[in-house]
Amino acid sequence: xxxxxxxxxxxxxxxxxxxxxxxxxxxxxxxxxxxxxxxxxxxxxxxxxxxxxxxxxxxxxxxxxxxxxxxxxxxxxxxxxxxxxxxxxxxxxxxxxxxxxxxxxxxxxxxxxxxxxxxxxxxxxxxxxxxxxxxxxxxxxxxxxxxxxxxxxxxxxxxxxxxxxxxxxxxxxxxxxxxxxxxxxxxxxxxxxxxxxxxxxxxxxxxxxxxxxxxxxxxxxxxxxxxxxxxxxxxxxxxxxxxxxxxxxxxxxxxxxxxxxxxxxxxxxxxxxxxxxxxxxxxxxxxxxxxxxxxxxxxxxx
Amino acid sequence: xxxxxxxxxxxxxxxxxxxxxxxxxxxxxxxxxxxxxxxxxxxxxxxxxxxxxxxxxxxxxxxxxxxxxxxxxxxxxxxxxxxxxxxxxxxxxxxxxxxxxxxxxxxxxxxxxxxxxxxxxxxxxxxxxxxxxxxxxxxxxxxxxxxxxxxxxxxxxxxxxxxxxxxxxxxxxxxxxxxxxxxxxxxxxxxxxxxxxxxxxxxxxxxxxxxxxxxxxxxxxxxxxxxxxxxxxxxxxxxxxxxxxxxxxxxxxxxxxxxxxxxxxxxxxxxxxxxxxxxxxxxxxxxxxxxxxxxxxxxxxxxxxxxxxxxxxxxxxxxxxxxxxxxxxxxxxxxxxxxxxxxxxxxx
Numbered sequence: 074x075x076x077x078x079x080x081x082x083x084x085x086x087x088x089x090x091x092x093x094x095x096x097x098x099x100x101x102x103x104x105x106x107x108x109x110x111x112x113x114x115x116x117x118x119x120x121x122x123x124x125x126x127x128x129x130x131x132x133x134x135x136x137x138x139x140x141x142x143x144x145x146x147x148x149x150x151x152x153x154x155x156x157x158x159x160x161x162x163x164x165x166x167x168x169x170x171x172x173x174x175x176x177x178x179x180x181x182x183x184x185x186x187x188x189x190x191x192x193x194x195x196x197x198x199x200x201x202x203x204x205x206x207x208x209x210x211x212x213x214x215x216x217x218x219x220x221x222x223x224x225x226x227x228x229x230x231x232x233x234x235x236x237x238x239x240x241x242x243x244x245x246x247x248x249x250x251x252x253x254x255x256x257x258x259x260x261x262x263x264x265x266x267x268x269x270x271x272x273x274x275x276x277x278x279x280x281x282x283x284x285x286x287x288x289x290x291x292x293x294x295x296x297x298x299x300x301x302x303x304x305x306x307x308x309x310x311x312x313x314x315x316x317x318x319x320x321x322x323x324x325x326x327x328x329x330x331x332x333x334x335x336x337x338x339x340x341x342x343x344x345x346x347x348x349x350x351x352x353x354x355x356x357x358x359x360x361x362x363x364x365x366x367x368x369x370x371x372x373x374x375x
Numbered sequence: 376x377x378x379x380x381x382x383x384x385x386x387x388x389x390x391x392x393x394x395x396x397x398x399x400x401x402x403x404x405x406x407x408x409x410x411x412x413x414x415x416x417x418x419x420x421x422x423x424x425x426x427x428x429x430x431x432x433x434x435x436x437x438x439x440x441x442x443x444x445x446x447x448x449x450x451x452x453x454x455x456x457x458x459x460x461x462x463x464x465x466x467x468x469x470x471x472x473x474x475x476x477x478x479x480x481x482x483x484x485x486x487x488x489x490x491x492x493x494x495x496x497x498x499x500x501x502x503x504x505x506x507x508x509x510x511x512x513x514x515x516x517x518x519x520x521x522x523x524x525x526x527x528x529x530x531x532x533x534x535x536x537x538x539x540x541x542x543x544x545x546x547x548x549x550x551x552x553x554x555x556x557x558x559x560x561x562x563x564x565x566x567x568x569x570x571x572x573x574x575x576x577x578x579x580x581x582x583x584x585x586x587x588x589x590x591x592x593x594x595x596x597x598x599x600x601x602x603x604x605x606x607x608x609x610x611x612x613x614x615x616x617x618x619x620x621x622x623x624x625x626x627x628x629x630x631x632x633x634x635x636x637x638x639x640x641x642x643x644x645x646x647x648x649x650x651x652x653x654x655x656x657x658x659x660x661x662x663x664x665x666x667x668x669x670x671x672x673x674x675x676x677x678x679x680x681x682x683x684x685x686x687x688x689x690x691x692x693x694x695x696x697x698x699x700x701x702x703x704x705x706x707x708x709x710x711x712x713x714x715x716x717x718x719x720x721x722x723x
Contacts, residue, residue: 269462272429277523278450278479287475291466 116348123342135349145350147325148333152309155244155329159308160301162248167255167300171263172285174256192253200317203246207232207318233319236326243327247314251307255300262296263289298368306361310354330354377440377453377530377563379403379426384435386421386587394433395421397587403565408557410578411567414610418587419567420535426565427456427533440530450480455524456533459540461516463508469495469519470504476527494522497559498552514545518552525560532564538573550576571611575599583607601705602627605712608705614662614678616705621671624718625707630662630680632703636696638685645704645722647672649679649697651689659683668694670722 117135121128139145174185191199206213215229224230232242266289274284290297312331315321321328321336328336330353338347380402387394396418403409411419424430426437428449436443444452455476463472473491482490495501498518508516517537524532537553538546554577557564568574574581575595583590583598583606591603602608602616608627609615616627632639636646648668655662663679666672679697681689689695708715 267460267462269458269460270464272449273456273458273462274464274475274479275429276427276449276454276456277476278527279475280450280479283479288464292464294466 113348113351116345117352119345121344121348123339123344128345131345135345139346139349139353144325144328144333148328148330148350149353151240151325151327152329152331154240155247155315155327156305156308158244159247159251160304162244163251163255163304164297164301166248166252167259170252170256171259174260175263188256189253191250192257196250196313197317199250200246200314203242203249204233204318207242207246209234234323236323239319239323239327243315243318246318247308247311250314251304254307255304258296258300258303259293262293265296266292295368299365302361302365302368306358306365309357309361378405378438379531379563379565380436380438381422381426382436382438384422384425384437385433386418386425386430387433394418394587396425396432398435399584399587399589401582401589401592403563404579406561406563408554408564408566408577408579410574410581411565411584412571412574412578412581412610413569413584415569416586417569417584419569419584421587422584423456423533423535423565423567426531427454428452453530454533455527455529455531457517457520457524457535457537459536461508461520461537461540463516463519463523465508467507468504469500469506469508469511472508472519473500473504473522473526476523480527482527490526491522494526497525497556498522513541514549517541517549521553521556525562529562532562534564534566536568537566538568539570553577571613575611583610585610601714603714605707608707614680617677618707619672619675619677620709621720623709624715624720625709625712626720627705627707628699628703630678631682633677633679633697633699634681635685635689636698639698639700643701644698645701646696646698647722648694649677650694651691652676653691654689661685661689663689672722 116128118130118132119128120131120134170188174181174188205211209231212229212232214232215224218224219226219229230238233239270288270292271284274288279288310331312329312335315327315329315332316335319327321332330350334347334350337350338344341347381399384396384399385394386396399422401409411422413419421430425432426439428444428447428451432445437445439452439454449456464475467475470491473494474487477487477490491504492501495504498521500515500518500522503511503515503519508519511519517540520537534553538549541549550573557577566573566577578595580592581595581598582592585606591598591607593601593603598607599611602611605618605625605627608618612629614630616629617633618625618627636644649663649665650668651663651665653664655664660683661681663681664676665679666674666676704717706715706717706720707713
């Protein structure tokens with residue numbers, strides 16, 4: 074039965090080759106992802122602390138205290154706001170960019186390269202750059218606003234210091250990072266639409282919006298869903314941007330689940346609570362992964 | 376219904392290079408079926424796309440129904456187009472594909488169903504309305520594309536090689552369907568093809584294009600029997616017209632006019648000793664390849680086409696008396712390659 078399923082001649086002739094090919098990947102996943110994951114589950118049901126030499130089974134105690142904690146509620150809420158806002162902004166901007174970059178024009182190659190740049194640059198470096206751009210004293214944005222007399226140095230906005238502004242800033246920086254990725258995915262998808270189809274729509278009398286919403290978007294639905302799911306997962310699990318820009322503040326207003334888990338487990342030393350918080354991400358991510366795989370296989374078929 | 380006109384229409388894709396379409400002038404008649412015929416790369420599709428409004432002319436004017444439409448978008452030109460690939464919307468059902476132009480042109484919703492059904496029934500698509508394009512055969516897709524084109528009753532139909540994706544058998548029946556369809560709706564139609572059989576069979580008039588210029592516009596009979604230049608003479612007809620060059624003149628005659636001497640109808644004729652090199656047997660006809668014995672034409676290959684009911688005995692290697700009627704000779708100027716009046720020609 075198993076032998077009959079193997080269609081590749083090479084693999085059928087030498088099963089050892091197949092094993093040798095996938096062993097590194099399995100080892101990598103087991104060591105880097107599987108190990109920590111098992112440990113996290115173990116810790117979440119214990120009273121493990123940084124510095125303690127042993128830990129004991131603690132049952133559901135960690136989960137009970139987390140669910141009752143206001144900062145967890147806050148973080149969960151923030152995570153949802155962060156993810157939904159970021160994904161909506163990313164998808165709209167990426168669609169606009171993909172449309173704009175589709176037809177050749179002078180300098181398109183350069184613009185494509187510039188748009189990709191935020192994605193290939195290391196997140197931490199980009200975020201540090203943004204931290205300076207949004208700084209309360211040295212912010213270039215504030216400087217420009219003062220120069221054009223939009224505000225004075227005394228009532229200038231504190232980009233990272235006021236709860237709502239801080240959340241907006243974190244979302245914007247994260248979008249800056251994710252838009253290139255979504256744009257590239259959508260560009261690939263729109264490249265797969267034969268050029269006669271929008272032309273036929275134009276001849277049939279459809280204007281820009283009808284062509285976009287009734288032809289282009291439905292035809293790109295599978296690839297768009299891939300972009301949405303990946304963006305959502307990247308956002309939901311991201312803590313770099315939050316950690317570097319605001320470290321969750323002010324007053325927990327930008328604290329998301331991953332950053333709360335880090336703050337509690339590593340910085341606060343309560344490994345068990347941190348592990349329990351991060352386990353709350355699992356059901357969401359499992360659902361997302363399931364949909365990703367389904368959509369990906371559907372996108373291949375059509 | 377409307378008349379399509381082009382005046383000095385030119386399209387140059389790259390500055391400094393030869394244009395894809397050069398200085399084309401044409402005018403269809405009301406309700407006419409006009410075919411643009413040319414080899415690939417002759418500019419026929421570019422010409423059609425300019426008429427459709429998908430390509431901007433470099434210079435010249437396009438008129439539809441007497442109005443200059445250069446600056447109008449495709450939707451404002453009231454044209455319908457069938458693409459070579461059909462360009463059906465893959466995510467929409469056949470019904471929604473056909474209804475799309477109605478929605479786009481804001482036809483009142485109450486009329487949609489009736490109009491879609493009218494178009495679908497005209498093309499025999501009644502049972503397929505719920506299917507998706509990928510569940511249809513090539514011929515069915517082509518009919519959906521046609522139904523989508525007629526549903527809003529356009530002023531002009533543009534068809535870009537709509538039969539080239541069908542297999543040979545289906546192509547013949549689809550051709551017949553298209554002809555009947557044109558008779559029924561009577562809309563001015565422009566049809567692009569590289570297939571001379573399609574052009575001859577379907578066109579009221581044929582426009583022969585080569586390297587972006589119009590070589591001849593005329594009825595199929597005119598372009599076949601009285602080609603305007605040597606390109607038209609050799610592009611139409613399979614096998615092509617025999618062309619014999621001498622000093623400043625080229626003389627041409629069709630292979631089916633070059634026959635055994637006793638079969639050539641009366642009147643003046645030119646006789647040759649014809650040595651047959653090889654014979655192609657095609658069922659309904661035989662094509663003989665050979666050359667003329669003696670004289671300066673000796674090296675030139677000449678083709679003869681005999682229909683099945685002509686006597687046999689014309690085998691490879693044999694030599695016979697062949698002739699062509701003088702009325703079947705066509706003369707071309709060797710420099711311009713254009714048609715010219717009859718000139719004395721030294722046959723031997």
